[in-house]
Amino acid sequence: xxxxxxxxxxxxxxxxxxxxxxxxxxxxxxxxxxxxxxxxxxxxxxxxxxxxxxxxxxxxxxxxxxxxxxxxxxxxxxxxxxxxxxxxxxxxxxxxxxxxxxxxxxxxxxxxxxxxxxxxxxxxxxxxxxxxxxxxxxxxxxxxxxxxxxxxxxxxxxxxxxxxxxxxxxxxxxxxxxxxxxxxxxxxxxxxxxxxxxxxxxxxxxxxxxxxxxxxxxxxxxxxxxxxxxxxxxxxxxxxxxxxxxxxxxxxxxxxxx
Numbered sequence: 001x002x003x004x005x006x007x008x009x010x011x012x013x014x015x016x017x018x019x020x021x022x023x024x025x026x027x028x029x030x031x032x033x034x035x036x037x038x039x040x041x042x043x044x045x046x047x048x049x050x051x052x053x054x055x056x057x058x059x060x061x062x063x064x065x066x067x068x069x070x071x072x073x074x075x076x077x078x079x080x081x082x083x084x085x086x087x088x089x090x091x092x093x094x095x096x097x098x099x100x101x102x103x104x105x106x107x108x109x110x111x112x113x114x115x116x117x118x119x120x121x122x123x124x125x126x127x128x129x130x131x132x133x134x135x136x137x138x139x140x141x142x143x144x145x146x147x148x149x150x151x152x153x154x155x156x157x158x159x160x161x162x163x164x165x166x167x168x169x170x171x172x173x174x175x176x177x178x179x180x181x182x183x184x185x186x187x188x189x190x191x192x193x194x195x196x197x198x199x200x201x202x203x204x205x206x207x208x209x210x211x212x213x214x215x216x217x218x219x220x221x222x223x224x225x226x227x228x229x230x231x232x233x234x235x236x237x238x239x240x241x242x243x244x245x246x247x248x249x250x251x252x253x254x255x256x257x258x
Contacts, residue, residue, distance in 0.1 A: 004117045005184040008144060010168050012175035014118040016093075024057065025208040031058050031111070033064040033202065034138065034245060038107060041198060042136055042247075045106035049130065052113025056082030059089075067107075072097060095126025104130055109138040115176045124192050127249055137194070137248045139169035140202060142167070145181040145241025147233065148204065162222060182244055196247040200240040207231060 001008045008203045038045055050058045053071025055078050060067035071089040073079040076198055079089045090099040094117070108127050117123050127137045143149065152163035158185075160250060169175040180188070205213065215223040230237075 002184070006144060006181060007184045007188070008169075008179040010175065010177055012168065012170060012177060014116065014177060015174040016258050023213060024210065026203050026206045027059065027111075030140065030202045030243070031061040031154075032065075033200075034109070034111075034140065035062055035067065037198065037200070037245075037247075038067075038136075038138075039065065042107075045135060047105045047132075048107040048109060048239060049105040050221055051108060051173075052084060052116065053087075053111075054078050054091055055220075056085055056087040056089065058109070058111050059087040060085070062142050070105075072100070074250040076151075077209075094123060095129060100130060104135075106132050106135045107138060108135070109140065111140045112142075114139050114141045115178045115180075118177060120178070120188075124142065124189075124194075128193070131250060133240065133250075135249070137250075138198065138245060139248070140245045141180065141185075141243070142176070142204070143181050143242050143244050144179040145240070146204060147236055147240045148230070148242045149179070155195050162218075163226070166218065182246060185246055189246075189248050194250055196246055197249050198247040200245055202243040202245050205230065205234075205238055207234060207254075223242075 002191045014198045048062050048069040050062070050069060052073075053059055053073045053222055057084065057248050061072050071079070071082060071087060072092065072094055073082065074091070076091060079226065081089050082089045090097050092098070092100075096102070108131055122173045131137060149167055152167050152245075156164040165171075168174070168179075182199055186199075189196060211223070211227055214226050214230070223247060
């Protein structure tokens with residue numbers, strides 16, 4: 001952990017895929033909210049690239065909301081599943097995918113994917129290369145400032161590692177490699193030529209789907225305990241969320257591309 005800013009990194013190996021299930025309810029709420037913000041605050045932006053688009057949930061919501069949304073997904077089976085539903089999805093990693101060459105977007109969004117990317121500097125350059133001059137990058141990710149993360153971090157200090165390991169998704173095919181909060185994420189982007197133009201907390205979970213989300217990778221008794229705790233904590237979590245979104249523009253891109 002960086003003692004100056006609080007940024008955290010893991011030594012897990014990067015990968016591609018999605019093992020956590022029962023996220024549809026919370027993601028639907030967050031995706032609708034994100035599309036609402038784009039339409040209200042950045043109304044002229046229409047073309048969207050969803051980096052790490054999985055099976056196409058955000059693509060569905062964005063297209064329903066009137067955007068022209070495409071996806072980029074490194075897990076071939078997930079990309080194929082999205083294409084079966086009629087969505088435009090590029091195979092590969094960001095920004096190396098060959099099909100991205102010369103493509104430009106109004107919005108490049110990372111929905112729960114930024115924390116899985118191994119080389120963030122390369123990703124930042126990719127945003128600059130593929131974002132239109134008036135466009136924005138949106139990062140939607142878990143926060144180290146949330147009440148659940150802080151509780152798990154405290155328990156870890158007393159030798160109880162299961163909660164913090166679960167939040168880092170240790171042992172998953174695509175574990176978390178980074179943990180940011182709104183302050184150090186803003187600092188990181190602004191140190192690399194971006195400007196934050198909007199931020200907001202998002203829902204970290206909903207009661208609907210919570211059991212499936214917890215129990216998919218945990219034992220029954222651990223799942224019961226975690227589910228009860230998170231149900232009881234739900235009112236507090238809505239006030240101090242473990243998830244947020246931030247929008248960034250790139251002033252240096254102004255005038256470079258249409």
